[in-house]
Amino acid sequence: MARIMAVDYGKRRTGIAVTDELQLIAGGLTTVDTTKLFDFILDYVKKEPVERIVVGLPKQMNNEYSENMSRVEPFVNRLRKLVTIPVEYYDERFTSVLAQRTILESGIGKMARRNKALVDEISATIILQSYMESRRMRRIEQ
Numbered sequence: 616m617a618r619i620m621a622v623d624y625g626k627r628r629t630g631i632a633v634t635d636e637l638q639l640i641a642g643g644l645t646t647v648d649t650t651k652l653f654d655f656i657l658d659y660v661k662k663e664p665v666e667r668i669v670v671g672l673p674k675q676m677n678n679e680y681s682e683n684m685s686r687v688e689p690f691v692n693r694l695r696k697l698v699t700i701p702v703e704y705y706d707e708r709f710t711s712v713l714a715q716r717t718i719l720e721s722g723i724g725k726m727a728r729r730n731k732a733l734v735d736e737i738s739a740t741i742i743l744q745s746y747m748e749s750r751r752m753r754r755i756e757q
Contacts, residue, residue, distance in 0.1 A: 616636055616637055616638055616666070617636070617663075617664035617665055617666035618633045618634050618635070618636060618638070618663055618664065618665050618666065619633065619634045619638060619665070619666055619667055619668075619669060619743065619746070619747070620632070620633050620644075620656070620659070620660075620665050620667075620668045620669070620743075621633070621641070621668075621669045621670075621671070621705075621739045621740070621742045621743035621746065622652075622656075622668060622669070622670045622671065622739060622742075623671045623707065623735050623736075623738040623739035623742055624649070624652075624670060624671060624673075624683070624686065624687045624690055625649060625683075625735055626649065626683070626686060627648070627649055628646050628647070628648060628649060628731065628732055628735050629646065629647050629648075629649045629652050629735065629739075630643070630645075630646050630732075630734075630735030630736040630737070630738050630739035630740075631643075631644040631645050631646070631647060631655070631659075631736065631739055632644055632736065632739035632740040632742070632743040633663075633665075633743070634743065634747065636664075638666075638747065641740050641743035641744040641747060642740060643736040643737060643739065643740045644736070644739075645736060646732035646733070646735045646736045652690070653693070653694070653697065656668070656694065656697075656698070657697060657698070660698060660700065665700055666700065666701075667700055667701040667702070667703065668694065668698070668700060668701070668702045668703075669702075669703055669704075669705045669742060669743060669746045670687065670690070670691055670694075670702060670703070670704055670705070671687075671704075671705060671706075671707030671738070671739070671742045672684075672687070672704035672705060672706050672707055673687055673707060674706055674707070674708050675708075676708070691704070705742055705745065705746045705749075706745075707738070707742050
C-alpha cells in the first residue's frame with residue numbers, strides 16, 4: 616500500500632505529514648520552506664510510493680475561505696499538473712489550535728512551544744489523522 620501525504624500550506628513554512636505504508640498511523644515528517652515545497656514533494660514522491668496528497672483547506676468559522684486560500688489554490692493547481700497522483704483538499708479548521716494544545720499538553724519546554732515549524736508539522740499530522748478517520752467513517756457507513 617502507498618502512503619498518504621498531508622500538507623499544511625503556509626506563507627513561509629509548510630508542515631508535511633505522511634502515513635505509514637499500511638495507512639494506519641499519521642506522523643509528522645518535516646516542515647519545509649514554502650519556496651522549496653514543490654522540489655521537496657517531487658523528490659519525496661520519487662522515493663516513496665504516495666497514493667494521494669491531502670492539502671489543508673483554509674476555512675473560517677463562518678465557512679468562508681480564509682485569506683490563505685489565495686495562496687493555497689494556485690499551489691494545488693500547479694501541484695496537480697506536476698504529479699500524477701490525486702490531490703485533494705481537507706478542512707483544516709482548528710488544526711493550529713489543536714497543534715498548540717497538543718504541544719502544551721506534551722509537557723515540552725517553553726522555547727520548544729514557540730517553534731512555529733513544530734506547530735506546522737503537527738497541524739499537518741492532525742489534518743492527515745482527521746482525513747484518515749473520515750475515510751474510515753465513510754467506509755463504515757456504506
